[in-house]
Amino acid sequence: MIDKMYNSGKRFIRYSAEELENARKVDMVDFLERHAGFNFKRAGNYSIGREHDSIVIDPDRYTWHWYSQDLYGKGAIDWLMKVDGYRFEEAAEILIGNKPLNNTNSARDSPRQNTAQQARQNDVPVPFSPPAAMKEQCRELFAYLGKTRCLSDDVIRYCVSNKLIYQDDKKRVIFCGYDRAGKMRFAEAKITNTYKKYYPQNIAGSNKAYSFFVPALPTARHYDPSQLYVFEAPIDLLSHGTLMQLAMKKQCAAAGDMSLYRPDCWLGFNRLSLSGLSEKALEQRLKDDPRITKIALCLDNDDKGQAAALRIKQKLESKYTVKIVKPPYGKDWNETLQAITNREMNMALKATSKPLKK
Incomplete structure (x- = not known):
């Protein structure tokens, strides 16, 4: 560890990679028992909080x-940042430098953090406050969703114009969820930085029962509000819509008449993101819309995703027509979209680079 104080009064602390790795590997059960006074009970290989049974520590x-x-x-650094409101530097100093928790002047001292922290300690909902929107053009949003994720421009613009997604002042893509009255109740942030992998983050106070949802559009081709397609993440949902557009373009090209193509073809039925594998949003959607009778579970093609799909199918198939639809390529629907997009791009490049026949 390097700890220097400059003449200006500013302090510089730098930790080694080994120190940071040890901080990240702190045993969470021991940490929370010491840090927050929680007690845990065993449930198989998992540890569940006695005071708050919604706190679960995985077998690792x-x-x-x-x-x-x-x-x-x-790890503990994530807990200190996400729950207690510390900055990364402060969290590292607490874990590595043994800085007392109650002596660190951090972001958690703001009125909003105190409210959130008190709500979490009492295990009650945190007040929901959507991130502020970027006032300038959303270049990062279009670049990330269009170029990196291969979503169609029509799909992105439809969501932006209908306030389903926007770019916040931290240059994150915000996926919005609304209740029946049209009030925003949910927001999921996805960082547009492509250099490091970041998991999507549900904004504090979000109600997962109103997760990201794109309703069927009455004017769309083959409108059928009785169908609901369910995904794990908003980007998978939009990727499926883009794939439907690509499929119709191919059909029109094969028929020799591109005038038949309808950009709104992907809006013929309802699409819902669970924002993970929680069933809250699905339960709420079925409660809010009795027209839904057919459900397609388009969850990730991995062990957790398919186990959840099977569990939901068995739970609902007595009342609904339920089918499980796996992505044809890769783990999820965005990997499928990227695979198809890249393959077609390579085919186009090969076709245009062929020499002319003599």
Whole structure:
């Protein structure tokens, strides 16, 4: 550790990679028992909070979830930042430098952080406050969703114009969810930085029952409000819509008449993101819309996703027509979209680079 004080009065602290790695690997059960006074009970290989049974520590004793607050993290640094409101530098100083928790002047001292912290300690909902929107053009949003994620421009613009997504002042893509009265009740942030992998973050106070949802449009081609397609993440939902557009373009090209193409073809039925594998949003949607009779579970093609799909299918198939639809390529629907987009791009490049026949 390097700890220097400059003549200006500013302090510089730098930790080694080994020190940071040790801080990240802190046993979460021991940490929370010491840090927050929580007690835990065993449930199989998992540890569940006695005071707050929505706090669950995975068998690795490193990954944690606070389900009632829609919080998730890996290690003590994530807990100090997401739950207590410390900055990364402060969290590291607490874990590595043994800085007392109650002596650190941090962001948690703001009125909003105090309210959130008190609500979490009492295990009650945190007040929801959507992130401020970027006032300038949303270049990062279009670049990330269009170029990196391969979503169609029509799909992105439809969502932006209908206030389903926007770019906040931190240059994150915000996916919005609304209740029946049209009030925003949910927001999920996705960082547009492509250099590092970041997990999507549910904004504090979000109600997962009103997760990201794109309703069927009455004027769309093959409008059928009885159908609901369910995904794990908003980007998978929009990727599926883009894939439907690509499929119709191919059909029109094969028929020799591109005038038949309808950009709104993807809006013929309802699409819902669970923002993970929680069933809250699905239960709320079925309660709000009795027209839904057919459900397609388009969850990730991995062990957790398919186990959840099977569980939901068995739960609902007595009342609804339920089918499980797996992405054809890769783990999820965005990986499928990227695979198809890149393959077609490579085919186009090969076709245009062929020499002319003599």
